[in-house]
Amino acid sequence: MKKVITYGTFDLLHYGHVNLLQRAKEFGDYLIVALSTDEFNWQEKQKVCYFNFEERKRLLEAIRYVDLVIPENCWEQKVNDVKEFRVDTFVIGDDWEGKFDFLKSYCEVIYLPRTPEISTTQIKENLKNKGRG
Ligand code: C2G
Numbered sequence: 625m626k627k628v629i630t631y632g633t634f635d636l637l638h639y640g641h642v643n644l645l646q647r648a649k650e651f652g653d654y655l656i657v658a659l660s661t662d663e664f665n666w667q668e669k670q671k672v673c674y675f676n677f678e679e680r681k682r683l684l685e686a687i688r689y690v691d692l693v694i695p696e697n698c699w700e701q702k703v704n705d706v707k708e709f710r711v712d713t714f715v716i717g718d719d720w721e722g723k724f725d726f727l728k729s730y731c732e733v734i735y736l737p738r739t740p741e742i743s744t745t746q747i748k749e750n751l752k753n754k755g756r757g
Contacts, residue, residue, distance in 0.1 A: 626652030629711045631696050633660045635673040636747050637683045640739035647736050648715040649689040656709055657684050658696040668699065706730045 628651045634641050649655045659681055665671040673680065681693045694705070706714065706727060714727050718735040727733050 625654055626713070627654045627656065627709055627711045628652040628713045628715055629656040629658060629705060629709065630715045631658040631660070631702070632716070633665055633669065633671055633673065633744075634680055634684055635665075635671070635675055636744040637675075637680070638742050638744070638747065640742040642687060642689075643739045644715075644717055644736060645684075645687055645689045648734075651713045651715060651732075651734060654691045655689055656692045656694060656705075656711065657690050658694050658701070658705060659684060660696045664697055702727060703730060 628648050630644065630648050632641070632644075634657070645655065645657070659677065660669065660671075662673060662677050665673055675683070677695070684690050684693050702714070702724065703726075705711065707730065711731050713732040713734060714724060715734045715736060716724065717738045719738055721735045724733055
């Protein structure tokens with residue numbers, strides 16, 4: 625069984641996220657998503673999520689490409705995750721190009737093109753503008 629892992633916040637889940645998960649799954653048979661916890665998001669990414677960890681986990685678990693959701697508590701857990709889950713391939717969007725090349729000593733590292741024109745920030749902006757009448 626070929627295992628793939630990816631990491632992210634996945635808040636206000638949108639089709640850009642689903643595109644990433646669908647393409648990530650194509651690299652193997654089993655896709656693990658390490659989902660950033662609320663604490664990690666705030667402390668390390670200064671992100672305040674609309675949906676909390678449990679709600680975001682529930683949404684991800686409903687996606688056909690996702691086989692397991694685990695918490696992402698810190699930047700440093702990736703090597704342990706790859707070893708513990710015997711991961712073959714690490715996949716993430718190319719906004720992170722090069723940032724995780726250190727994992728190449730442990731698994732294949734793939735950066736996939738992001739889906740253009742969609743982001744959680746964009747969604748929030750659009751909703752705010754709509755609210756302005
Ligand atoms: N993504 C994408 N296209 C978009 C938006 C997001 O392909 N339009 C991808 C990102 O590149 C990432 C995944 O969807 O691979 C999740 O995006 P975020 O939730 O924004 O993830 P991020 O905050 O970048 O967290 O340790 C790694 C971090 O946890 C990654």
